[in-house]
Amino acid sequence: MAVARVGLVVHEGRPEALAAARVVRDWCDTHDVRCTDIDVWRAGEPRHRAKEELDAAGDPDLIVTLGGDGTFLRGARLAAENDALVLGVDLGRVGFLTEVPVQDVGLALDAVHEDRVTAERRMLLAMRASCPLEVPEDMEALMRYGRGPLLPPPCVRPECKTGGGWGIALDATALNDVVLEKLTRDHQVSVGVYVAGRLLASYSADALMVATPTGSTAYSFAAGGPVISPRAEALVFTPVAPHMAFNRSVVAAPDEPIALRLLERSGLAAVSLDGQLRGVLRPGEWIGVYAAPRPLRAVRLGPTDFYGRLRERMRLTDAPAAAADGEAAPLWPLSTPAPPDLEHLSLPPVQADAYPLL
Template sequence: MKNFVIYINQAYKDKTAIYDLLEELKSEDHLNFYGIPSQQEILPPDIHILESDKTPKIDCVLVFGGDGTILRAKNIALRTKAPILGINIGYLGFLSETTLGELKSSLRDLLNKKYRLQERMLIQCQLRRNGSIIYKDLALNDAVACKAEMPKLIGVRIFNNRRFVFDTRCDGVIVSTPTGSTAYSLAAGGPILSPEMKAMVLSPLNPHLLTVRPMVFPSTDHILLRIHNLEAPATLQIDGVNCSPIEENDEVAITAAKQTVQFVKLSNRTFYQILRRKMHLGK
């Protein structure tokens, strides 16, 4: 490995510590570091900016931040076809593999091929209105159809492979990947899935019926959310970002994406060890 893209949480205050460490690694191991155009203003001048017509082969995407920063970096990984290594400088860092203090030894392991790659599924989300697709995107964590700023429930009819499942009034519905099963879906009472599984979790948000529960569907299925009885604005969120307003009778179609994202795995810590340490599982 030689060429690395860096992506940084712009709100992080001590960026100098990151740049000093990168400069040290660059001189010691003859590594090349690249940034993306949208972060050019916060990067030091000796870090190259990726150009669309002159993109070198990128070996890894180094993401400095928390889980939200990693989610925003998925497009870089898809564009470069390079795996993500998360360096936690955030709060929880559930998706991160290392820390800033451990980065030097972590990169040495990378250079010495002491790592493995873990593939994680994405979901393709389409917002449809009157038969036309008005918005689409890929999600690493989840797609959420939910109420916006007004405290009004929304109606959601749920279909699986064109077959009716149930209808509910609720604050919204989350459809998550196994990676996203430990995020918003978990907070809504959804189950935890191993990140290497191929499945989708549907978790209603505060349904107004005791009988409505989270459900797990195979990754080969097609999920459709049809929104109705809107009394106030609703919105579509992809990986925690409001992407598009939802109107009456809009449909949110969700399937497993053909693309996947790879994560660098350096340690022998299991998924369940991480759950116990960071989520306090069983304590």
Template structure:
């Protein structure tokens, strides 16, 4: 491990203070580091500031300090180079940032000692087709969501899988999630929990105006196509709940697995079901 990238959430004081401590820890062990440029001044290391592009070619892995939102933003920045990412949880649920602050010291020791594995997570690719032409293309770690505006009427989402018409959802929206994203917005909308090592797409309607709508889990190599129908213009496509673009009635969105993957650093004691139990707090009957 020659050089590590440090990416704290600059809006969280705890993240900034934690990174200051990590810098001392790394310097005592002679390990080089870079700090994301927006946060470098906040931790007093302006000369170590680095853009995502510079980090992509200079560091061996990055450590993210924050919540899953910080992790998702980082993962999309490094998607093209498949940078290994370790997440330290300073947010809420933290399915992606699974290292707790109380265990950070031992986690760093294991990291430097090479006691970790790289777990590849499937990403999504979505293309927006308007009048037969591709107008946009995005990649996502968790999910791609088609949704109406806050004050608009429901929209109709004509859904195909592998070219086969499946159903039309009259709903507030539709979530197409990766297995990693199955514990995010899709779960809140009633979707299933899928082991993140699997390759699949999870299609979940948001507030469907019907008694029969259910989530659908597809094979990982299948394509989901959604045609949007609405009598208003307040329709959005959002990526991981962080970036978005406006859609129009008649647009078609084609969603499939991406050729890119997100690489997560997982320490030796990592277990998805242990994280799931701790985060979801299943009741014992």
């Protein structure tokens, strides 16, 4: 695709990200492409809704993120608003989302501009709620932790000011997860969890989350949830420190919504999307989480070796007894074409880190 407008999301606290941003701006100047910094945290100013950011940037068709997975999530929030492509430049340590080493950012922009890339579809989560979400005035000071201002609560979509028993549709998406969690250490949340319209169980827990396959390697993984290929489509429900015997994750089909209703005996609960506090629920209120009708489109420059990255980034080690067998050979040879009965399968590239930039 010929890039006309670039939105740039930068991790301002990392010198290498600032240096890479200069490379992106120089590339845009050379190719007569408008480049605008977006989601900038200015002192004393609130953060803006995705539509406001994109309108100010001239509706960019490519979002470039310079940082780790957290920065990529910031860019994904914006790209999801107008179906822009998002290109993640890797400056993180344990990231699964970013694609391009920082030294190759100029080559990656060339590849996008010359349409030598593919758009990988990543499932997003959307939300309905029993009422508009709000953040109490005193919450911002408690939740900052040096991370910058909070995002505003998601607004109600214009076409759905009232939703009756179906709730109201919120203008919010999540790439990783939607989390309902307790606000104080001494009081767990009590939540009725519904899957595909039926009550699964009522939980008392520190938190309950609904994750995408992309988010299965984030908070859900830390809470004991399963690792799911990002190419899959599913909703993963995982309780965090539940006070009950059934503490397993539940993997639902993409067309099976998951609803979380705060029970009357519960305290207040925070609603977070991709790690960002977006509102507070009171007893009796609920949120419904479901697959968004439109996925995120992430730039990929070649085949993605997700399982190789999983082994590397999570530093997986082999059992001592298995390691005694020596270095493991590939199950199938990757240096020759696949036989007919395997041609339909997705197998890793011959070189896991190779991508066709040149």
